[in-house]
Amino acid sequence: MEWKGELVNEQRTVKVALLGAGSVGSQVARLLLEDGEEFSRRAGAKIELVGIAVRNLDSKRDVELPRELLTTDAENLILQADFVIELMGGISPARELITQALESGADVVTANKALLASHGPELFGIAERVGAQLHYEAAVAGAIPIIRPLRENLAGDRIERILGIVNGTTNYILDRMYSKGDTFEESLRIATELGYAEADPTADIEGYDAQQKAAILASIAFHTEVPLEQVHREGITQVTIEQIDDAKRAGFVVKLLAICERVPGADGAEAISARVYPALVPEAHPLASVHGGNNAVFVEAAAAGPLMFYGAGAGGIQTASAVLGDLVSAARRHVLGGPGLGESMDANLTVLDSGEIRTRYHIALGVTDAPGVLAEVARTFAEHHVSVSTLEQARTEDDHAATIVIVTHLATDGALQRLVESLGELDVVTRIAGVLRVEGGAE
Amino acid sequence: MEWKGELVNEQRTVKVALLGAGSVGSQVARLLLEDGEEFSRRAGAKIELVGIAVRNLDSKRDVELPRELLTTDAENLILQADFVIELMGGISPARELITQALESGADVVTANKALLASHGPELFGIAERVGAQLHYEAAVAGAIPIIRPLRENLAGDRIERILGIVNGTTNYILDRMYSKGDTFEESLRIATELGYAEADPTADIEGYDAQQKAAILASIAFHTEVPLEQVHREGITQVTIEQIDDAKRAGFVVKLLAICERVPGADGAEAISARVYPALVPEAHPLASVHGGNNAVFVEAAAAGPLMFYGAGAGGIQTASAVLGDLVSAARRHVLGGPGLGESMDANLTVLDSGEIRTRYHIALGVTDAPGVLAEVARTFAEHHVSVSTLEQARTEDDHAATIVIVTHLATDGALQRLVESLGELDVVTRIAGVLRVEGGAE
Numbered sequence: 097m098e099w100k101g102e103l104v105n106e107q108r109t110v111k112v113a114l115l116g117a118g119s120v121g122s123q124v125a126r127l128l129l130e131d132g133e134e135f136s137r138r139a140g141a142k143i144e145l146v147g148i149a150v151r152n153l154d155s156k157r158d159v160e161l162p163r164e165l166l167t168t169d170a171e172n173l174i175l176q177a178d179f180v181i182e183l184m185g186g187i188s189p190a191r192e193l194i195t196q197a198l199e200s201g202a203d204v205v206t207a208n209k210a211l212l213a214s215h216g217p218e219l220f221g222i223a224e225r226v227g228a229q230l231h232y233e234a235a236v237a238g239a240i241p242i243i244r245p246l247r248e249n250l251a252g253d254r255i256e257r258i259l260g261i262v263n264g265t266t267n268y269i270l271d272r273m274y275s276k277g278d279t280f281e282e283s284l285r286i287a288t289e290l291g292y293a294e295a296d297p298t299a300d301i302e303g304y305d306a307q308q309k310a311a312i313l314a315s316i317a318f319h320t321e322v323p324l325e326q327v328h329r330e331g332i333t334q335v336t337i338e339q340i341d342d343a344k345r346a347g348f349v350v351k352l353l354a355i356c357e358r359v360p361g362a363d364g365a366e367a368i369s370a371r372v373y374p375a376l377v378p379e380a381h382p383l384a385s386v387h388g389g390n391n392a393v394f395v396e397a398a399a400a401g402p403l404m405f406y407g408a409g410a411g412g413i414q415t416a417s418a419v420l421g422d423l424v425s426a427a428r429r430h431v432l433g434g435p436g437l438g439e440s441m442d443a444n445l446t447v448l449d450s451g452e453i454r455t456r457y458h459i460a461l462g463v464t465d466a467p468g469v470l471a472e473v474a475r476t477f478a479e480h481h482v483s484v485s486t487l488e489q490a491r492t493e494d495d496h497a498a499t500i501v502i503v504t505h506l507a508t509d510g511a512l513q514r515l516v517e518s519l520g521e522l523d524v525v526t527r528i529a530g531v532l533r534v535e536g537g538a539e
Numbered sequence: 540m541e542w543k544g545e546l547v548n549e550q551r552t553v554k555v556a557l558l559g560a561g562s563v564g565s566q567v568a569r570l571l572l573e574d575g576e577e578f579s580r581r582a583g584a585k586i587e588l589v590g591i592a593v594r595n596l597d598s599k600r601d602v603e604l605p606r607e608l609l610t611t612d613a614e615n616l617i618l619q620a621d622f623v624i625e626l627m628g629g630i631s632p633a634r635e636l637i638t639q640a641l642e643s644g645a646d647v648v649t650a651n652k653a654l655l656a657s658h659g660p661e662l663f664g665i666a667e668r669v670g671a672q673l674h675y676e677a678a679v680a681g682a683i684p685i686i687r688p689l690r691e692n693l694a695g696d697r698i699e700r701i702l703g704i705v706n707g708t709t710n711y712i713l714d715r716m717y718s719k720g721d722t723f724e725e726s727l728r729i730a731t732e733l734g735y736a737e738a739d740p741t742a743d744i745e746g747y748d749a750q751q752k753a754a755i756l757a758s759i760a761f762h763t764e765v766p767l768e769q770v771h772r773e774g775i776t777q778v779t780i781e782q783i784d785d786a787k788r789a790g791f792v793v794k795l796l797a798i799c800e801r802v803p804g805a806d807g808a809e810a811i812s813a814r815v816y817p818a819l820v821p822e823a824h825p826l827a828s829v830h831g832g833n834n835a836v837f838v839e840a841a842a843a844g845p846l847m848f849y850g851a852g853a854g855g856i857q858t859a860s861a862v863l864g865d866l867v868s869a870a871r872r873h874v875l876g877g878p879g880l881g882e883s884m885d886a887n888l889t890v891l892d893s894g895e896i897r898t899r900y901h902i903a904l905g906v907t908d909a910p911g912v913l914a915e916v917a918r919t920f921a922e923h924h925v926s927v928s929t930l931e932q933a934r935t936e937d938d939h940a941a942t943i944v945i946v947t948h949l950a951t952d953g954a955l956q957r958l959v960e961s962l963g964e965l966d967v968v969t970r971i972a973g974v975l976r977v978e979g980g981a982e
Contacts, residue, residue, distance in 0.1 A: 127695070127842065137885050138694055138762065233692060239843030241688035249676060249684035251581055251871070252570070252863020319581065382849065385828065399570065399860035400682030400850065406825065407846040417842035420695020428694070442580045 108141040110427045113177035113202075114148045115170050115193060116184035119412035120207060120234070121148070122159040124181060124419050129162070135420065139427040147173045158412065171196060179427065181419060182206040191215055198228045203430070205422040207234035207415055213308035213324045216315065231426055234418035236309045237262050237391040238410035241418075245405065246316045246395070254398040255317040257357040259377075259536055262309040264389035264409025265300035266332050266352040268292040270374070271387050273340050274349055280335060292389050302331035303352065306372045310354035313393075314370035317356055319443035328371035328450030335374050339530040342460055342490060342501050348376035349384045353535055359448055367446040369453045375535040376458050383536060394536070451510030457482075458503050460490065460529035461519060465498045469524045473500070476522060480515040482507045497526055503534060551584040553870045556620035556645075557591045558613050558636060559627035562855035563650060563677070564591070565602040567624060567862050572605070578863065582870040590616040601855065614639060622870065624862060625649040634658055641671045646873070648865040650677035650858050656751035656767045659758065674869055677861035679752045680705050680834040681853035684861075688848065689759045689838070697841040698760040700800040702820075702979055705752040707832035707852025708743035709775050709795040711735040713817070714830050716783050717792055723778060735832050745774035746795065749815045753797035756836075757813035760799055762886035771814035771893030778817050782973040785903050785933060785944050791819035792827045796978055802891055810889040812896045818978040819901050826979060837979070894953030900925075901946050903933065903972035904962060908941045912967045916943070919965060923958040925950045942972055952976075 114125055128135070128145045136143045148161060149170035167173055170193050174180055180197035182204060184190050190211050197204050199222065206212070212219070212235055223230045233243045237260070246255065261267050265287060272283040284301065287293040299305045307329040314322040332352050340350050353375045361367030377384050382404045386392040392406040408414050463469045470487075477484055483505040490499045504512065520528050557568055571578070571588045579586045591604060592613035610616055613636055617623055623640035625647060627633050633654050640647050642665065649655070655662070655678055666673045676686045680703070689698065704710050708730060715726040727744065730736040742748045750772040757765040775795050786793050796818045804810030820827050825847045829835040835849040851857050906912045913930075920927055926948045933944045947955065963971050 123842070131697070134697075135695055239692075239696075239840070240846060241684065241692035241848075244687055244692055245684035248868035249682075249687055249861065249864040251867035252578055252865075253682075253860040254574070254577075382828075385825075397682070397860060399566070399856045399863075401857055403683060403848075403850040405684075405846075405848060408844040413842045414844055417696040417840060418692065420842075421692040422695075424694035425691035 108431060110139065110141045110143050110179060110430070111146045111177050112143060112179045112181060112423065113146055113173045115173075115180065115182045115190075117148050117150050117157055117161060117166075118183065118185070119158055120415045120419065121183040122157045122161065123412045123416035124183065125161050125165075126159045127416055127420055135424045139424050140431040141427055143423070143427060146176050149173050174200060174202065177202050179423060180204050181423065182208060183419070184208075185210065187211055187214065191219075194219060194230070195222055198222045198226055198230065201226060201228055203229040203231070203426055205231045205234075205419055205426070207232070207419060209235040209305070209308040209312060213311040216312070217321050229426060231422035232312075233422050234415045236312055237393060237405070238408060239414035239417040240391055240393065240405050240407040242313070242393050242405050243316060246313070250395070250397055250400065253400050255395060256398060257396040258313055258317055258355070258393060259383060260309065260313060260354040260393040261351055261383055261386050261391055262354045262393065263300055263303075263306045263352060264391055265293045265297060266303075266306070267386065267391070267409075268389045269301070270332060270335065270340075270350050270352065273335070273337060274344065277337060279337055280333065301333055303329045303372045306352060306354045310356060310370045310372050313354065314356035314368060318358065318368045318445055320368060320445040320447070322368070322370050322447055326370065326447040328373070330373035332374050335532075336530060339460065339532055342530065343376050343458065343532070345490070346376075346458070346486070346488075346501070346503065347379050348458070348534070349379060350374055350532065351377050351383060351386075353377070353383075355535060359453060361446050361448060362452060365446065367448045369448045369450070371450050371453065373533060375533045377536045381536045451508065451513070453509045454506045455509050455512065456485070456504050456506055456534040457512045457516070458501070458532045458534050459516065459519070460499055460501045460531075462497060462499055462526040462529050464524050464526060465496050466524065470500075472522055472524050473519065476518050477504075477515065480511055480518065482511060482515050499529055551874060553582065553584050553586050553622060553873070554589045554620050555586060555622045555624060555866065556589055556616045558616075558623065558625045558633075560591050560593050560600055560604060560609075561626065561628070562601055563858045563862065564626040565600045565604065566855045566859035567626065568604050568608075569602045570859055570863055578867050582867050583874040584870055586866070586870060589619050592616050617643060617645065620645050622866060623647050624866065625651060626862070627651075628653065630654055630657065634662075637662060637673070638665055641665045641669055641673065644669060644671055646672040646674065646869055648674045648677075648862055648869070650675070650862060652678040652748070652751040652755060656754040659755070660764050672869060674865035675755075676865050677858045679755055680836060680848070681851060682857035682860040683834055683836065683848050683850040685756070685836050685848050686759060689756070693838070693840055693843065696843050698838060699841060700839040701756050701760055701798070701836060702826060703752065703756060703797040703836040704794055704826055704829050704834055705797045705836065706743055706749045706795060707834055708736045708740060709746075709749070710829065710834070710852075711832045712744070713775060713778065713783075713793050713795065716778070716780060717787065718830075720780060722780055723776065744776055746772045746815045749795060749797045753799060753813045753815050756797065757799035757811060761801065761811045761888055763811060763888040763890070765811070765813050765890055769813065769890040771816070773816035775817050778975075779973060782903065782975055785973065786819050786901065786975070788933070789819075789901070789929070789931070789944065789946065790822050791901070791977070792822060793817055793975065794820050794826060794829070796820070798978060802896060804889050804891060805895060808889065810891045812891045812893070814893050814896065816976060818976040820979045824979045894951065894956070896952045897949045898952050898955065899928070899947050899949055899977040900955045900959070901944070901975045901977050902959065902962070903942055903944045903974075904968050905970040905972050906941055906943055907967050907969060908939050909967065913943075915965055915967050916962065919961050920947075920958065923950075923954055923961065925954060925958050940969060946977060
């Protein structure tokens, strides 16, 4: 199928339909209305906003929008458009409307990470079949360019690992716990007050948002379909001030990381892993200095070496910048005659189960302050074939109890989990005060 | 003209000619020969290296290359190619060969910043006329994605300012002076020993390399032709340890910056400035923590806010990654049917003369230690309508002399230069110990 825009190429007009007018959508509409002429000059075609589909015509919005552009009939609006910008979020009806738009030959720009992480392959398949394009730079890390660099700049390289701080809410909370000493609950309360966290923060603090982004990043980086359910996920609700203090004393900061990496598979074949959890990062690592609500993605590639992409998280205006970048550059490409890049999922690597990943643990143990405790702890490590990198007696809490902090060498996540279970069963161990993984440092 | 590759699209083969086999070229050849199958899968077409043009068949090279691929006849090699990768460097014969390649309908990938900065518009004009593409991600900051993010990701935004550390040699030298206290000469000697500086370091240390990159970045960011001679340039050979120590004490580091920004023009119309000089950057600024030979580009855009792109500088293997990213993504686009983005130079803003730029100065003055000195210095500032932000008596060198360090508020570069001249003429001023601009902070 020809791209719809070709039909109107002689007048050189690109008709844009916007679905959704929330915090991102209203900014996209405002910028299109205010700077549309500038964007049109850059694209080489008149970019015209033909309508905005909303659920309720009378909702209060961040930006006042011309009443005559608003409609509740998204399906009819799509029929008039060469480009459809989907910013409704959620799975349905976004999935059906994007399908309709692609099937009609329109290009689609979306920031809908939940939809891409769960139904990406289905939608990319439709786009490829009909020769339309699905753009989604805005879905990960707001305005920070990451999708295009991974897909195009690194197309002739081999991406080994991605460590991403891709959720601003959790980075704000963890940074506040680290720098101010506030508890998780107190930091969350302040994040909510300041607008860094939503009224229901579950998607952020439980890591679901980062999990979706990890699935998207891993699939692009490794040219492999990465189903959301194969991305191991842990949130930050269990992170304590005590853990953050222990980490700080050892020269680390705690960050919620989205990790995508190539790893050896069980059969020696190449495999990949995608996972999300709070982890210790060495203070000297570039990710350690990403403060507040900012995002950053650290990429290691075989030829390019380490790269980092840094910027503000996914606020309304920042995400609007990414959406409009997709729109204007894709419109320009169409005017010049031809589509952009399709997806390539041809590597088709195995996605490793999280238990098979090799990682390092930072373990804080409450122990009785008696002779032979260290020997018993050490014996348990040996039994699980996990070797100790550093061991420190951190605090003596009262006359009969102490805390020891251990950082391990690399071992499989499964072995480390079993080790922690065994430690918990020792008589000399009064409690497992905290367990966090260590990422981004030497082995 | 149709893209040549269309002719071979049915067999889906993309024929690649490589011009030059120096430190970048030999790595590109190696990776194409080793990982060509992987790249071909990603592109959806067989990527075939058909030949490598060199000056001397028997030169010693970093990588051993198959003898049967080498030729000294670049013109004939180009005739066989859909893609021409130019890595010879220099203006001639690179300019003539790229012209020949584009005219024949081949796409060109180049890392030749000197050629682009001096003859970019001519070459982009040829490409546009014949419908071929000229790719050059590798020309600025090696493997760090910056050209594509500026052209595409930020196509729907308004770039306000770019501050770039785009030369690894000078960053290595300045970082060494800052962290080890070595002099410029000593740091340059070590940089040469370690391979960070070339035998003739002039292009790096005098800022010519950064000037070329600033011209390229400014033209993309502001959609305006920026002739190389309109980019003000100062190198780092005059930077002293004393200046770096003064800066450190005041909470700054010294970096050689390529600066591109929108500024109000003389007539109130919009204008731009592109310039290169060593400048003070606040320690808390993300650019301040770019150490050693690394590069980073800090971009401020109206909607996206601040972004930073960080990575290794332009080594052979890193630059090869950028070249191959251009090749594979462009090949894939051709297989899918259609070109990439052309250049857009339609904003056509005025490029401001450097004297009209508003900046801040960090001035160290040797003065006689006598009553009335400060009053006389202050009167001179007032005469030139430059206001003082901070003033500090830094050192008393002996009984009769002292050094004072002044940081100004914003003023035009011209006014600041005239101020420094007048200060030099004061009897109480024994010497101008150092003058550096301040960038990247509040005003």
